[in-house]
Amino acid sequence: NAGVMQNPRHLVRRRGQEARLRCSPMKGHSHVYWYRQLPEEGLKFMVYLQKENIIDESGMPKERFSAEFPKEGPSILRIQQVVRGDSAAYFCASSPKGDEQFFGPGTRLTVL
Amino acid sequence: GESVGLHLPTLSVQEGDNSIINCAYSNSASDYFIWYKQESGKGPQFIIDIRSNMDKRQGQRVTVLLNKTVKHLSLQIAATQPGDSAVYFCAEKAGGYQKVTFGTGTKLQVIP
Numbered sequence: 196n197a198g199v200m201q202n203p204r205h206l207v208r209r210r211g212q213e214a215r216l217r218c219s220p221m222k223g224h225s226h227v228y229w230y231r232q233l234p235e236e237g238l239k240f241m242v243y244l245q246k247e248n249i250i251d252e253s254g255m256p257k258e259r260f261s262a263e264f265p266k267e268g269p270s271i272l273r274i275q276q277v278v279r280g281d282s283a284a285y286f287c288a289s290s291p292k293g294d295e296q297f298f299g300p301g302t303r304l305t306v307l
Numbered sequence: 308g309e310s311v312g313l314h315l316p317t318l319s320v321q322e323g324d325n326s327i328i329n330c331a332y333s334n335s336a337s338d339y340f341i342w343y344k345q346e347s348g349k350g351p352q353f354i355i356d357i358r359s360n361m362d363k364r365q366g367q368r369v370t371v372l373l374n375k376t377v378k379h380l381s382l383q384i385a386a387t388q389p390g391d392s393a394v395y396f397c398a399e400k401a402g403g404y405q406k407v408t409f410g411t412g413t414k415l416q417v418i419p
Contacts, residue, residue: 230409301349
């Protein structure tokens with residue numbers, strides 16, 4: 196059973212471009228979470244999704260950020276019109292239904 | 308609680324010694340706690356968890372202690388090895404709520 200997969204692992208964007216981060220949960224997991232991590236800091240919750248539904252987006256900025264988890268395919272975290280402050284590591288985690296979350300290797304976004 | 312933009316506290320231990328990493332959590336309603344290990348460039352890795360109806364839980368070389376009175380959590384690592392060098396995060400969840408709140412993190416450096 197493959198673990199949580201994220202791609203790309205590294206993404207470089209110029210200010211104003213769009214960033215699309217993908218997360219494929221573990222097989223059988225229908226819960227997906229996105230977190231953001233700045234250097235030397237802990238992970239901060241952004242959004243929690245189940246298939247086709249956003250359950251909790253309280254940690255996600257109201258503008259420029261969106262997330263989806265379609266019936267088929269990976270979960271996508273989309274950042275429009277990126278700014279330098281969006282540079283961070285973005286981690287996805289999946290869970291079968293409850294407490295334990297399994298994390299992916301992360302996508303490191305650099306905004307030039 | 309939420310982490311802040313400070314340098315991570317560092318714990319340096321000699322190989323073979325025991326390590327104790329401490330964490331203060333913020334939410335009195337939290338009833339599930341997790342310790343994660345994060346190596347450089349990787350996603351967090353589950354180490355051990357504990358529910359609020361317990362005060363101690365042991366795994367392989369690791370023990371988690373929970374003191375709900377003072378909202379304190381600790382991770383003990385026996386016979387610390389170089390491979391234990393990483394950043395360790397405590398995390399908390401409240402009730403059935405899926406959101407995991409991460410602590411600030413502690414960097415463990417093992418001296419060979």
